[in-house]
Amino acid sequence: MTLDLRWGSEQQAIADAVAKxxxxxxxxxxxxxxxxxxxHEIWAAIAELGFLALGTPEGGGGALEMVAAVEVMGxxxxxxxxxxxxxxxxxxxxEERERVASGAAIVSVVSGTLVPWAEVAxxxxxxxxxxxxxxxxxGPLAPLETLAGERWARGATKPAGDFADAxxxxxxxxxxRAAYLGGAGHRLVSTAAEHARGRIQFGKSIGRFxxxxxxxxxxxxxxxxxxxxxxAAAFHFDGGAxxxxxxxxxxxxxxxxxxxxxxxxxxxxxxxxxxxxxxxPAYRVSRRIRQLASFASAGGxxxxxxxxHFGVVEGQPAPRPGDRP
Amino acid sequence: MNxxxxxxxxxxxDAVEALLTRHAGPKRAALVxxxxxxxxxxxxxxxxxxxxTIARQEGMGLLEAALIAERVSRHAGVVPFAAQAxxxxxxxxxxxxxxxxxxxxxxxxxxxRFLAQARTLVFGDDxxxxxxxxxxxxxxPVASDFGYPMGRLRAGFTxxxxxxxxxxxxxxxxxxxxxxxxEATGAMDAALQVTVDYLKVRKQFGRTIGSFQAVQHxxxxxxxxxxxxxWLAYEAAYKNADPEASATAATYASAAAAQVARETHQxxxxxxxxxxxxxxxxxxxxxxxxxxxxxxxxxxxVLAALRWNLDGEG
Numbered sequence: 124m125t126l127d128l129r130w131g132s133e134q135q136a137i138a139d140a141v142a143k144x145x146x147x148x149x150x151x152x153x154x155x156x157x158x159x160x161x162x163h164e165i166w167a168a169i170a171e172l173g174f175l176a177l178g179t180p181e182g183g184g185g186a187l188e189m190v191a192a193v194e195v196m197g198x199x200x201x202x203x204x205x206x207x208x209x210x211x212x213x214x215x216x217x218e219e220r221e222r223v224a225s226g227a228a229i230v231s232v233v234s235g236t237l238v239p240w241a242e243v244a245x246x247x248x249x250x251x252x253x254x255x256x257x258x259x260x261x262g263p264l265a266p267l268e269t270l271a272g273e274r275w276a277r278g279a280t281k282p283a284g285d286f287a288d289a290x291x292x293x294x295x296x297x298x299x300r301a302a303y304l305g306g307a308g309h310r311l312v313s314t315a316a317e318h319a320r321g322r323i324q325f326g327k328s329i330g331r332f333x334x335x336x337x338x339x340x341x342x343x344x345x346x347x348x349x350x351x352x353x354x355a356a357a358f359h360f361d362g363g364a365x366x367x368x369x370x371x372x373x374x375x376x377x378x379x380x381x382x383x384x385x386x387x388x389x390x391x392x393x394x395x396x397x398x399x400x401x402x403x404p405a406y407r408v409s410r411r412i413r414q415l416a417s418f419a420s421a422g423g424x425x426x427x428x429x430x431x432h433f434g435v436v437e438g439q440p441a442p443r444p445g446d447r448p
Numbered sequence: 449m450n451x452x453x454x455x456x457x458x459x460x461x462d463a464v465e466a467l468l469t470r471h472a473g474p475k476r477a478a479l480v481x482x483x484x485x486x487x488x489x490x491x492x493x494x495x496x497x498x499x500x501t502i503a504r505q506e507g508m509g510l511l512e513a514a515l516i517a518e519r520v521s522r523h524a525g526v527v528p529f530a531a532q533a534x535x536x537x538x539x540x541x542x543x544x545x546x547x548x549x550x551x552x553x554x555x556x557x558x559x560x561r562f563l564a565q566a567r568t569l570v571f572g573d574d575x576x577x578x579x580x581x582x583x584x585x586x587x588x589p590v591a592s593d594f595g596y597p598m599g600r601l602r603a604g605f606t607x608x609x610x611x612x613x614x615x616x617x618x619x620x621x622x623x624x625x626x627x628x629x630x631e632a633t634g635a636m637d638a639a640l641q642v643t644v645d646y647l648k649v650r651k652q653f654g655r656t657i658g659s660f661q662a663v664q665h666x667x668x669x670x671x672x673x674x675x676x677x678x679w680l681a682y683e684a685a686y687k688n689a690d691p692e693a694s695a696t697a698a699t700y701a702s703a704a705a706a707q708v709a710r711e712t713h714q715x716x717x718x719x720x721x722x723x724x725x726x727x728x729x730x731x732x733x734x735x736x737x738x739x740x741x742x743x744x745x746x747x748x749x750v751l752a753a754l755r756w757n758l759d760g761e762g
Contacts, residue, residue, distance in 0.1 A: 333665075334661045334662055334665035
């Protein structure tokens, strides 16, 4: 088996381009400037370079290219409904899809009465197990601020038509979220390691204490595993192995969520007080991890897909090693 | 506030320790497992010592029952002590014939601890909580490697018996949460002690493994989790299994149990997976305990509802 999980030249070019964009336009100051509102200028910059269109037929790329871009975006803590956009562009028809990919229309994936970006979104979607439906707003909105400082709202919605086949879009949604969380987690661990190298306390740099270094190393290991799983799932998705990709994507999301949350906890321990200051290097990334991780569970759908991938069907005994298929 | 045991409590706990040292322990647990999985002799000894009915004695209550149940679990006693002395005793002053099993209607068809041996099944459903004498026809045994014997209620089981009145389902939940917290604490404590003892002697890389800072800090992290579980459980017991305190204790202990089980195995290395080494006696029990009442997510949902009136919907 040869499954090379390093990026090919095309994916690397995309990753490099997104990284440059984030260095230039998604700086901490730029992110802070968007507090309490939709990050229009950052969104426009991303859309202008065609990155929101990566998952579309027009955009030419597949899941691997999307993952390459989103890993970097996660590391930069890009605000806004990035992962929902990649989900939607796989679901919507041409005209609406192009408006979303151009940044003109904003996507909101509703969860109960929680409506992300309710005041600026125009495409509202709701996931119900394996099905996806469009919804419309149905009543007044009560604005609120999320964990990551985003302006969402509470409000009622009403169904407005089911999508025929959402299976591919749901796999891409899992992959996008997994990639974002993996990238964000890696960034946080790198930043924490850099801090530990430079911070002198108790007579030496704190990174030389085993109890500081080992937890960071463990986090890096788990994040690497999660990223590898995400890339493997994307590889299979692009290769047309839909069933295989589905189970792996669910597993990748689960793995990435756990690894990123753990990384956030460990990083904050390493940073000490600096980690909870607005000026510090941690909170912009860790709060996005926390927010994404809170919504990265689709009521067991991914668990069922993971189990199905390994041949376990609900109500039947699990296969044992050596069983014939 | 006084966190030291009273003289009475100290006397009870000394007597319980002596009894458990004689009648329980991991080696005995392994032996009992080979012979059907329920320790009748230990049950007798605890009953004769008056420990099974401690909660109903003058000047005693759920806290004393909890203190004893923690120790029974720490000594790997293969008896449903907490189910009888804490949960059943907290629900009714009737004399309960043990062994005791606990189930809600959604547990029908699922493995339930000690069900195949139970003389009393405490069963909760929409009508209330009933004390049922399970018939052999109701129960099928389930092969269990979890350190507890398991049984399953057959599909279509209906509970026949007089229901305990007035909010008994909620009371059953609270008491059961408390029991889980207490049993998990005892098991975690023992798992950690086994691991610490091993790491003090195991040499590798030129020194005892326990002398590495990374190892010490992880053990310290586990100790913090065990102590947190312990004191939240004691608080809930002291408050007579107050619903929110009990849910808090169960939530914390379940999360702690998952981590302590993982860490103790990671730190014990290959020997931790052998039957000859005792760690599995407690870590397998921790797995079983953390599956009850919906596991960590179930506990979190209950706690969120109790503390903030949240129903778990988005």
